[in-house]
Amino acid sequence: MTLVRPELIVFDLDGTLVDSAPDLAYSLDTLLAELGRAPAGVERVRGWIGNGVAMLVKRGLTFEMWPEGEPEGFAEALPRFMAIYADNLCERSKLYPGVLEGIRALKAEGYKLACLTNKHSDFTEPLLEKLGVAQELDYIGCGNQFEKHKPHPEPLLKTAERFGVRPEHCLMVGDSENDVEAARAAGYAIVCLPYGYRRCADAQDLKADALIDSIADLPGLLVKQAA
Structure with missing residues (x-):
């Protein structure tokens, strides 16, 4: 897909704008310790992020990527995890380098900007506010606001419909297989970053329309593509 000037740019959250794995891992490991279980550790948790909090807790309880049904103790573990995470949203999480610079440059150039995540709004909005990004975005869409994720x-x-924009005039910016699959299914163009929480070893394997080292590089990429 050719990257023409998009009418809407949609960013993924975890692994794209924010390295949230340290706080998610801390919260999950705190839960597991309370249950007398071994910790998952931050590196394992990085590979578990992207399908919402409920799936993250199921993975923590089973150490399986795609657990079937509800593991034993899940109903009690989920609200406890959410309480722990609510107290640790932004203790260790940080914006990736170039995020704020890139978003502000795109905003100054008149792009409409949104963030779409499977994370619950109770976590997403406070996190983005604390990191100074929320006010730069035109829309924040969270997992509890959609039937499908x-x-x-x-x-x-x-989200395209909300802005009155055709999907083929939209760009997704992400870091993982989930982002590429969603963008392709929706008819968006997709740009990926080499960091984040993908499962494949090499970002080239995501087969995005383009790869950039940082969101700060996105304005320049769009100018180059439009030339």
Whole structure:
């Protein structure tokens, strides 16, 4: 897909704007310790992020990527995890280098900007506010606001509709297989970053329309593509 000037740019959150794995891992490991279980550790948790809090807790309870049904103790563990994480949203999480610089440059150039995440709004909005990004965005869409979650295209399609923009005039910026799958299904262009929480070893394997080292590089990429 050719990257023409998009009418809307949609960013993923975890692994794209914010390295949230340290706080998610801390919260999950605190829960597991309370249950008398071994910790998952931050590196394992990085590979578990992207399918919402409920799935993260299921993975922590089973150490399986795609656990079937509800593990024993899940109903009690989920609200406890959410309480722990609510107290640790931004203790260790940080913006990736170039995020604020890139978003502000795009905003100054008149782009409409949104963030779409499977994370609950109770966590997403406070996190983005604390990191100074919320006020730079035109819309923040969270997992509890949609019936389907990424990689299903519904959040992307409904966000394009919200802005009155055709999907083929939208760009997704992400870091993982989920983001690429969602973008392709919705008809968005997709740009990926080499960091984040993908499962494949090499970002080239994501087969995005373009790779950039930092969101600060996105304005220049869009200018180059439009030339």
